[in-house]
Amino acid sequence: MSTSSAANFADLLPPSWAQVIPQWLAEDCPSFDYGGFVVGSAPREATLWAKSAGILAGRPFFDEVFRVLGCEVGKKGEKVKVATVKGEARKLLLGERVALNTLARCSGIATASRRFLDAARAAGFKGIVAGTRKTTPGFRLVEKYGMLVGGVDAHRYDLSSMVMLKDNHIWSTGSVPAAVASARSVAGFSLRIDVEVQSVQEACEAIEAGADVIMLDNMEGQTLIDNARGLKEKYANAGRQFLLESSGGIELGNVKDGHVDDAIDIISTSAIHQSTQHVDFSLKLLPASS
Incomplete structure (x- = not known):
C-alpha cells in the first residue's frame, strides 16, 4: 500500500x-x-x-x-x-x-x-492528463480528491468552474461563435471556455471566436494527430492562444494508440473513475x- x-x-x-x-x-x-x-x-x-x-x-x-x-x-x-x-x-x-x-x-x-x-508518460505524452465530470452525484468531492492524489488533473469540478460548451449548447445557439460569445459575456476574463468540436471547421470557428480550449471529441489515431498538428500550424503566427484536448473513449489500453503527440495538450478520460x-x-x- x-x-x-x-x-x-x-x-x-x-x-x-x-x-x-x-x-x-x-x-x-x-x-x-x-x-x-x-x-x-x-x-x-x-x-x-x-x-x-x-x-x-x-x-x-x-x-x-x-x-x-x-x-x-x-x-x-x-x-x-x-x-x-x-x-x-x-x-x-x-x-x-x-x-x-x-x-x-x-x-x-x-x-x-x-x-x-504512468501509461501516458511511458508513451511519451508530456501534457495534462485529466479526469472528467462524469462523477457519482453526491460523491464528487471524494472522487475528484482521488484523482488529485493519483497525480492527474481534476478537469472542471462543476458547472460553475470552467465553461464547457458541448454539442447541445452549439445546437441551441445556432453556431460555435454564437455560443462562445454568449459564454464570454458572462464568464469574463477569469474562466476558461472549452468547446467540444466535431470537425476541423468547428475547431477553427471556436479558436477564432476566442475559445481557450478546443476539445477534439471522439477523434483518434492519425486523424486526431493530423488535425491537431494542422490547427497548431495554422494559428502558430496568428496570435491565438489555445489548448487542444483529446477526449472520448480513451482508456488505459489505448492511450498510446493515436492520442499522444506534442500538438495535443490535454487528454481527458472517465476511465479512471467510472467502473474503477x-x-x-x-x-x-x-x-x-x-
Whole structure:
C-alpha cells in the first residue's frame, strides 16, 4: 500500500466538506442498530488492513467518519497494517462500512489515475492528463480528491468552474461563435471556455471566436494527430492562444494508440473513475481478551 507525495491534499477540501459525513451515517443506519446492540459500548481497538495493492487515498473522509462517532484513528504507516481505530465497539462497527467504502473507492480512483498517468508518460505524452465530470452525484468531492492524489488533473469540478460548451449548447445557439460569445459575456476574463468540436471547421470557428480550449471529441489515431498538428500550424503566427484536448473513449489500453503527440495538450478520460476497481480494505476488531 503506497501513499502519495508529501503534499497534504486534505488542505484542498472546502470548509463544508465534513457536513456530508453524518448524512452518510444516517443513510447506513436509519433505524435500530442491531449489530451495535450485540457488541455493546465497551472500549475496543480495531485494525485497518490493506488487502490489495494500490495508492492510499481518502484518509480525511475515513478519519472524519470515526471522529463523528467519537473514535480515535491512529496512523500506522505500514504497507499492510494501515491504521488503528479506538472507540466503543458498537461505534467502530457503526462507522466501519461507510469508512471502508469511501476509502476503497477513493483509493481505487487514485490508483487508476496513477496507472493511466504512468501509461501516458511511458508513451511519451508530456501534457495534462485529466479526469472528467462524469462523477457519482453526491460523491464528487471524494472522487475528484482521488484523482488529485493519483497525480492527474481534476478537469472542471462543476458547472460553475470552467465553461464547457458541448454539442447541445452549439445546437441551441445556432453556431460555435454564437455560443462562445454568449459564454464570454458572462464568464469574463477569469474562466476558461472549452468547446467540444466535431470537425476541423468547428475547431477553427471556436479558436477564432476566442475559445481557450478546443476539445477534439471522439477523434483518434492519425486523424486526431493530423488535425491537431494542422490547427497548431495554422494559428502558430496568428496570435491565438489555445489548448487542444483529446477526449472520448480513451482508456488505459489505448492511450498510446493515436492520442499522444506534442500538438495535443490535454487528454481527458472517465476511465479512471467510472467502473474503477476498488482497493480492498478490512477493519478487524481485536479479540476481547486483548
